[in-house]
Amino acid sequence: MDAQQFREFGKAAIDIVADYVDNIRQRDVLPSVEPGYLVDVLPENAPEQPEEWKDVLKDFNDLILPGITHWNSPRFHAFFPSGSSYASIIGNILADGLGVIGFSWMASPACTELEVVTLNWLGKLLGLPEEFLNCSSGPGGGIIQSSASEATLVGLLVAKDKTIRRITEVNPSLDEDVIRSKLVAYTSDQCNSSVEKAGLLGSMKMRLLKSDADGRLRKETLKKAFDEDIAEGLIPCYAVANLGTTGTCAFDPLYELGPLCNEYNVWLHVDAAYAGTAFICPEYRHLMKGIEHVDSFDFNPHKWMNVNFDCSAMWVKNGHDLLQAFDVQRVYLADTKTDTKIPDYRHWQIPLGRRFRAMKLWTVLRIYGAEGLRSHVRNHIDLAQYFAKLARTDDRFVVEPEPSMGLVCFRLKGDDIATKTLLENLTKKKKIYMVAASYRGRYIIRFAVCSRITKKEDIEFSWNKIKQEADIVLSNEIQ
Numbered sequence: 381m382d383a384q385q386f387r388e389f390g391k392a393a394i395d396i397v398a399d400y401v402d403n404i405r406q407r408d409v410l411p412s413v414e415p416g417y418l419v420d421v422l423p424e425n426a427p428e429q430p431e432e433w434k435d436v437l438k439d440f441n442d443l444i445l446p447g448i449t450h451w452n453s454p455r456f457h458a459f460f461p462s463g464s465s466y467a468s469i470i471g472n473i474l475a476d477g478l479g480v481i482g483f484s485w486m487a488s489p490a491c492t493e494l495e496v497v498t499l500n501w502l503g504k505l506l507g508l509p510e511e512f513l514n515c516s517s518g519p520g521g522g523i524i525q526s527s528a529s530e531a532t533l534v535g536l537l538v539a540k541d542k543t544i545r546r547i548t549e550v551n552p553s554l555d556e557d558v559i560r561s562k563l564v565a566y567t568s569d570q571c572n573s574s575v576e577k578a579g580l581l582g583s584m585k586m587r588l589l590k591s592d593a594d595g596r597l598r599k600e601t602l603k604k605a606f607d608e609d610i611a612e613g614l615i616p617c618y619a620v621a622n623l624g625t626t627g628t629c630a631f632d633p634l635y636e637l638g639p640l641c642n643e644y645n646v647w648l649h650v651d652a653a654y655a656g657t658a659f660i661c662p663e664y665r666h667l668m669k670g671i672e673h674v675d676s677f678d679f680n681p682h683k684w685m686n687v688n689f690d691c692s693a694m695w696v697k698n699g700h701d702l703l704q705a706f707d708v709q710r711v712y713l714a715d716t717k718t719d720t721k722i723p724d725y726r727h728w729q730i731p732l733g734r735r736f737r738a739m740k741l742w743t744v745l746r747i748y749g750a751e752g753l754r755s756h757v758r759n760h761i762d763l764a765q766y767f768a769k770l771a772r773t774d775d776r777f778v779v780e781p782e783p784s785m786g787l788v789c790f791r792l793k794g795d796d797i798a799t800k801t802l803l804e805n806l807t808k809k810k811k812i813y814m815v816a817a818s819y820r821g822r823y824i825i826r827f828a829v830c831s832r833i834t835k836k837e838d839i840e841f842s843w844n845k846i847k848q849e850a851d852i853v854l855s856n857e858i859q
């Protein structure tokens with residue numbers, strides 16, 4: 381493929397994407413395909429000879445699109461948003477056009493420095509304490525990880541290393557492996573699956589502590605767990621607080637957990653994967669009260685901030701901790717820069733290689749501006765409130781807990797079976813897509829406002845589908 385063909389291929393692909401977004405409402409949100417549908421029609425081997433780009437795009441339209449779940453459809457209400465925007469797509473094209481790997485400053489200075497700058501911008505927009513920012517005088521700073529899952533694991537590995545160093549400094553004769561086997565991590569039973577997985581991957585016992593009736597991990601619960609473990613000869617090491625749980629978007633009180641973790645020398649990480657974006661709006665920052673006590677904080681611009689996957693923004697108060705945990709030297713990786721404030725990001729993450737992800741964050745921040753992003757967040761929250769209002773006008777439904785951010789949870793009155801049937805039937809019909817959670821022991825349906833192009837009429841469309849299906853489910857129950 382030469383440059384001219386690339387121009388034509390690229391322009392045609394951009395037209396396809398723009399048409400896809402313009403017409404996304406015409407598609408069912410869930411695909412009508414069976415497992416194996418694509419495997420059965422694609423050739424068994426890669427082509428020997430080069431093919432025409434037009435044939436590739438034809439197959440994209442004919443074979444790939446029918447098997448897509450339309451995460452950016454305004455009828456997609458499952459999980460949380462999958463960020464996407466034209467600004468971000470262009471950022472990705474530019475980054476891919478350069479094709480650099482930015483594991484050290486010298487490997488591409490702009491790749492590292494744009495990340496430093498955009499994470500300073502973003503940290504200030506969220507109202508993070510200055511000590512988390514690279515532009516402060518201290519050792520704090522931000523990095524883009526690929527996912528919230530990875531950030532939680534990085535936090536755990538750093539906490540493990542730091543705790544072992546702290547203990548062996550006081551007791552040099554202690555065996556590191558023995559200390560390692562005693563370390564314990566803590567979070568709530570409302571944590572995302574990725575938090576539990578971090579314990580598995582990092583070989584640390586992860587205790588999922590009981591949350592209160594509102595889905596929040598409270599200080600007394602965490603303190604009791606620390607004390608129990610210490611009495612057993614174990615060592616509390618790492619805690620993950622959730623700001624915006626996946627089930628109901630509940631917020632753990634950092635102002636309670638933070639001072640406690642500080643007192644027990646436990647690294648406190650915050651998983652704000654979805655809801656963190658809301659902190660760009662000052663009116664929601666009270667939900668992160670106590671943030672000054674935490675060691676690391678992570679949220680996903682690739683969820684609610686219109687940045688395409690993958691872009692998970694993580695800040696730590698002390699970058700030296702990461703360096704001490706992850707620094708592995710080789711002659712070919714020798715650092716040539718003199719400014720120690722500029723990080724070599726390979727020490728801050730699990731892989732060696734890293735994409736130029738700051739580019740799409742930069743294009744999004746510039747093309748939307750802070751005000752554009754704030755109105756996107758506020759619009760989603762208003763739309764969620766609108767959905768809750770519609771649901772509350774129908775006395776067959778219960779909306780609970782209170783809607784939080786762009787998430788509304790609801791169920792039918794009566795036992796859980798009707799609500800389960802409602803969700804199953806709606807999923808089979810493929811017009812709207814939601815998933816379930818549980819709240820105070822009850823089965824609930826989560827309705828998340830996800831697409832950046834969602835309008836009031838889309839909310840009405842989805843609500844009407846839910847209402848019509850409820851008519852069917854409840855009339856079948858009576859018969």
Ligand code: PLP
Binds near residue numbers: 460622692
């Ligand atoms: N944490 C929370 C609260 C989430 O809701 C999710 C995903 O929805 C994750 C973590 C995992 O995010 P990622 O896919 O970036 O690892």
